[in-house]
Each structure stands twice: as structure tokens, then as C-alpha cells.
Amino acid sequence: MQTASPAGFIQDHRPLLWATALGSFLPPFLGSSLNVALPVIGRELQATAFELGLIVNAFLIAAAGMLVPLGRWADACGRARVFTWGLLGQALCSAAAIFTRSVPALLLVRAAQGVAAAATFATAVALVAQVAPAGQKGKLLGANTAAVYLGLTLGPPTGGLLTQHLGWRSVFGASALLALGGWALARPWGREKSPREGVAQPASLWLFAAGVSLVLGGLAMTRVQGRFAALAALGAIAVVLSFRGSSNLPLEPALFRNTAFTFSNLAALIHYAATFSVSLFLALYLQVVGGLSPKATGFLLLAQPLLMALLSPVAGSVSDRWEPRWVASAGMALTAGGLLVLSSAQLRVSLFQVISGLALLGIGFALFSSPNTHAVMGQAPTKLLSAASATLALMRLTGQAGSLVLASFFLPASSLDTQAGKLLVPGMQANLWVASLLCLVGMVFSLARGNVHG
Template sequence: MLILSVCVVNKYLYKGKTTQTGLWAVTSNQTQQYYQENKSARLSALIIVCIGSFLTPLALSAALVATPEIARDLKADAVLVSWIPAIFLLCNLITLLPSGRAADTYGRKRIYNWGSIIFLAASIGSGLSTSIEMLLFFRGLQGVGAAMFYGNGFAIISSVYRSGGRGAALGWVVSCVYLGMSAGPLFGGWVTEHFGWHYVFLAMVPFVLLAIVLTIFTLKGEWVSDTPQRLDWFGVLILASWIISLFIGLTNLPQPLAVVSLLVSMMILYWFVRRSDQIEAPLIKLRLVWENQRFSRSLIAASFIYAGSYGVQFLIGLYLQYNLGLSPSEAGQYLLVQAILMAFIAPIAGRLSDHYPAYLLATCGAGSVVLSFTTALFLNDHSSIWLVILALAFLGVGFGLFSTPNNSGAMGAVSEARQGIASALINMSRLLGQLFGTALVTMLMSLYIGDAEIEPAYYDELLTVLHWTVMFSLCCAVIAMFASFSMRHIKVRNEAA
């Protein structure tokens, strides 16, 4: 009944109901003018998007802590349990680009709200699940809903703050992402311990419902492209096939099946790229993305820096517990150093990017990440905890400086009509980077440790995996730094995607 009521209200409002501001049924230009003149309306939009940006990483990371309890309660084997985070990520990746294109065509607010409604229904379904299969279905649906509102949030903020202050606003959005990532394990552990794993999902319902109500009643106007195009459903099918084959290949390395799957994914990707140049209205015009050098290099920088960081963060958590002998709670407290610095610096970096070149701030951020990985190369079984803190501090400062200016610069390089697909591409580059980083760690762990439990006899091997991952990550961070710095002479072209 709750979902039905929200849908009815949503449909009613979109029929053109007017309020005192008269902005429920207006053109995109009128919407832009309204937000340009109304500071409180811009703040309301920022709060709505920040809620969604906080909930998505919270939903992903909180469930990780509850996984052992879910496995015991639902009597699920290790393979099925491993799909609890994987199905969320996979469905999120598949949905990002189609929802971004749909947002530009049918309205960003509309897609954002429907994404929130799907996420709400999926959260309730996950919390009420009585079998692992049922839970996996609703977790996948959660990933779909999250892609629709989370992937669309950058586009809404970029449009609302297009006349000024975009960097500062995106800084707060990025800060909420980092807070969600940091709070997830703490939230998931506490709720699971006191109320059970079901409430890890059900506890999100009030926050999602709040976001839906605020979106309907306070996010006025709409953003729709003046030249909308049909959604390329066959292109969506090809994209989904590529992501699934890539996902299977990367997560099963170094098995023979993984090699076959990766070869298949390369052939599908080639087909997708060729087709995008041959049809009139593809899912994404890759040629225009590549020709827009500022935007494409921002995507390259983001992909490489996230590919380098994700595996290192995971392995440092293991290193603190196994090699240095810290408890899980102690390790978590040290890892918070990075998250707190990222959340604190991101809004400051965003505000600075409104006044100083975004490429310069992003380059400095990537440089700080390079320093972090260089420091991590010196970690061993007898390292001081202060060396770990220094590496995490450099990493937190680096990401805080890099993320917001890079995102703001990328969104500023794309026309207003294509902000939705641009926002989706930025988020997709981040997730693909994380997927490659995860694949590297999985492959190295399989080669050096295999199926054995991590016992004292394997601590040296774990350290070796960490060092190889850090060297790979260092190379990725250097590439990201040069990709950011190479934008210093590039002029904004505002091309469509």
C-alpha cells in the first residue's frame, strides 16, 4: 500500500499540478532559472541527493558485516553468500548507463524518484527474505534502484548549481559517499548484533521514504533534453552481456573459465563500440565521449585511481589484523583515518574547484595517492603503526582532493542536455575501476594462498600480495596523475554523449 500510494502521488504530480511556485510542469530552462534565483531550493536539492549518495554505499558495505549471520540463518553455502554484494554491484553496473540515458530523455527527477521507489521496495523485500534466493533477487533489485538515483544525483546537482557553486555542492555529495562507506560496517555490525540481519535492510526504509517525500514535494521542476532520443534497448542488452562476461572473467581469475569469459567480453565490447558508430541513436556515442578530451581524460583518471585504491584498502585491513595482530575493531578504527580525511577534505576541495583549475587540484590529489602507495611499499611485519597511519592519511587527503574536482570538471565539460548520461559514465568508471582492483587481489590471493585459511604460516604470502598490489596501484595512481595534469591546456567543448 505504501509503494502504491507513493506511485499514485508521483503520477499525479507529473500530470502537471501547479503549486505556488508554478514549477511542477515547466521547461528545463524555467527550472534552471528557478534554481538560479532560489538558494533554498538549491539547498533542498542538495540534501535530497546527499541522502541518496549516503544510502548507496551504506547499503553495499553494511550488508558485508551481516553476511556471516545471513549465511547461518538462511543456511546458505559460501558461493551463494558471496553473491550478496556481487549481485548488487553487477545489477548496479548494468543499470547505470541505461538509467542515465533515460534520465536525459524522460526527466532526471522522474528517474531519480522511481529509482528511490524501487530501492525502497527492494529494501523491504530484502529485510523480509526467508531464503537466500529471495534475498539475492531483492539485492539485485536494490542495485537497479541505486543506479537510477545514485547515478543520476551528480546530474541533478550539476544542473541545479550550473550557474555557480557546483564544485562545492558536489564536494558535499562526495563527502556523503565516503561517510556511507565508513558508516556501513559500523552500522551493519551494530544492527546485526542488537536486532538481527533483517534490520540491516529494514532500517534504511525511513531514510529512503524521507528522500522520496522530499523529492516529490520539494524538488520542483524537471530536466529533460530538448532533443530526446529513444532508448537503445538492443544496446542495453549488448552492454549487459559485456558487463556480465567481464564480471565472471575478472572474479574467477586465474581459472580457465575466466580467460574464456574475458575473451568473450572483449569481443562483445568490440561489437558494442562498432555498433555505437553505425546507428543513429546508440545508447552512448563513444566517439563524442572520446573527442571530448576533458571529459574522457577525467574518466580515465577516475578509472585508474579507483582501480589502484580498492585492493590496497582491503589488504591493509587484513595486514593490520594478521601481520600486526590488531583486533577487528582496532583495525577498523585505524582505517577510519582515511575515511574521515576524505569526508572532511572533499567539500573544501569542491569549493576550491569553483575558484581554481579543477585539473590542478585533481593532480595534487592523485599525487598524494602516489605518496600513500609509495609509503605502503615499506610496510612489513615489524612496521610502526604510524607508518600505516601516514599511508592512510596520504590516501584520504588524496581522494578528498581528487574526487570532487575531477567530477566537477567532467560534468562541466558536458552539455546540459547530456548531464544524465555523463553522471552515469562517471559512476561507471569508478565501479569498473573497483572491479578491476578487486579482480587483481582475488587473483593474487588465489596464486599465493589458494583455498587455505590465512594462518601464521601464510602471513609472509599475505605481505607479498600486499606489496604486488601496492606496486600495481602505484602505477595506476601515476597514470591518473598524468591524465589529470594533461588537461591543463584543454578547453571545454560541452559536447553531448
């Protein structure tokens, strides 16, 4: 495989598309596997429900902070090169997680893993959009989104089986092997050259990265001590200062002059903020309150991601013909319905209620994500594809981290016992009510984006 020239790079695109699919598959696979393993991790490491939320959020906070600098770096030194480095970094971090013996150590490894994952988040969709033949961009973006949902689909049952039979560390072992496989597949593209190689990244990018991380991290820790809110305020100031000046801004201003691009990103931010904590709550609810095993929990949680994986390519193809705003907005409405169904959960677990709510969420997610991604990437010129991809990923990760920040105020700050289970249910109910309202707000931006097809 030759990648020295753009023509060769595009001509030999199929192996690279497989590599980007694996890169998109890996983080949700590990994340959804880890959610099922959290109660077991909590018991072994003596962690509270709040601390388990931090183990998930450390990854998201670090990834959100590093997305923009790595997206710009990818434009400067080569998207495929940064992508392959990200896969290798994830493999090394997953291997390191196997040997952790405390919550602080696991938090540190998860944060490092988030930095590595940011490299693939910032480049995978841009690489797909770059090599997609005319008229097939929506289909290929839908297929890449399906890889994300396939990871979400296989993660819960795989994580449940591995945790129950081999222990929670085997989840990280499987992730390390998958990341190494993706790195080996993408490695020939790692020699890609860029005419901008060696261009220094402006300080404003790193100020923005630090600001985003401080905002999310400070808010996440405010539940423990109110003074952490000062860190969030300091981070907000850093974000504002990073936009001073007229050049080298953290986010590309030209992209945000497009209403469809701006509102599509806002819709994504809100949608993920409303929904990401659901899997965390349900993993704890089913095992701590319902008494289910990790394996049973993993298979039960299949309902949502399975529908997402099956319907996402269809939704992507539909968005090639119909306006994405109508398809995506219908998806957000179904998501709100699923959240309302789950918000009425009680101490006596109803499996029918859980599966029904997850099914609505799965259909809603599929209808929203692929058309919304199509709307975002379709508005970006080729030279700004990495910047557009990083912006969309930033909205996704910031929304996900924000969802867990919201959840942190409802998660019990006690060990995982019967008393924690009694506190978990009302907190989950309140969280999901707020989340359903957020979805309705997101629908406003989704509908207001306007048409994107000529």
C-alpha cells in the same frame, strides 16, 4: 513544491539537493558498512574470502552494466523520476537482504540492488549540475561528493557497531530506512515530465549493458574456472557491436571529442581501479589477521573517509579557482604514497602504519575526486548532463569492479581461518604494489587533460 516547469524545478531546488545528497550518501554508506561486516557474514554463511569479494562485486557489476541505459532513460522520461525510483528500489532490496540465508541468495539481492543504485548514480550529479547557480557548481558538486565521503565515514563505525551488537542483517535494515527517507524527500520531484517521454531506448544500449556485465562478471569468475574468460570475451564483442552505426550509441560521442572530458574520465577509471579493494583487504586483514572486533575495525577505518569528507568541499572550491588537473594530480600522487605504505603490512599488525596509509589515501582522494568531477561536468552541455554523469559513474563503478577483479586473484579461496590469514597478507602486499603503479599511470592522463577554465 511544484516541478511542472523548468523554472519551478530550479526555483525549488534546495529539497532536491538534500535528496541527491542522501542518494549519493546511501551506496557508500552501505558498502563501507558491509565491508566491516564481511568476516561475520563469511563465518555465518560459510563463505570464502573470494566469495565475500563477489558479494561486494555483484552490486558493482550490475550497477556498471545498467548505468548507461538508465542515464539515457533519465533523459527521456525525467531525471528526478528515475532518481526516486532508484531510491525506492534500493530500499526494497535492502529489506530483502535481511531475509537471505545463503551466499547465492545474497549475491542475487546485491545484483538487484546494484541495478537500483545505477538509477541514482546516473542522475544525482546531473541533477546537482542542472540546478546549481552560476559560479557555485564546483561548490555544490563538492558538497555532493562530501555526501559520498560522509557515507564512507559513517559506514565503518556504524556497520561495526550494528554488526557487533545486532548482527550483520541490521546493516541492511538501516540502509532500507535511509533509502525510504530519501524516496519520501524526493517523491514530489518524481512527477517531473520530459518532452521525450515515451521515446524507445535503442537495442544498442541494452547490448552495451549486457556486454559490460559479461566482461566484468566473466573476469571476476575466471579465478574459479578459466572458461569464464570466454564470457568476458563474449561481453567485449557485445560492447564493440553496440557501437556500430552512427546514431543511438551507448556513450555520447560529442562528449568524448573533448580532451578534458575524456582524460578526466580515464583518470577516474584508473584511480578507482587502484584503490577500491583497499577497504576489503583491510577489513579482512584487521579482523582475521589482527583479531580486531567489527566495532574496533570500523572506528579504525574512519581515518580515510573522515579526511575525504572534511577536505572534499575545500578541494571543490579550490577547483573553481585553480585548474583541476593540478589539484587532482597531486591527489593521485598522495594516493600512490598511501598504497605504498599499506603494501608493507605484515602478519603483526601495526595500527600506526594502517592509520598513516589511510590518512594519505583520504587526503589524496579528496584532492582528486571533487576537482575531477568538476572537470568532467564542466565540459558537458545541459542537454547532456545525464549522459556525462552516467559516463563518470560508469568509469567509477567499472574501476571499482575492476579493482575487485584484480583483488580476486590475490584473495584466499578458503574459509576465514588462521591459514587464510597467512595467505591474505602476501596477496594484499602484491595487490597494493600493483595499485600504486596504476595510480602513477593515472597521473599521466590527469596532467594531460589540459586546462578547463577559460
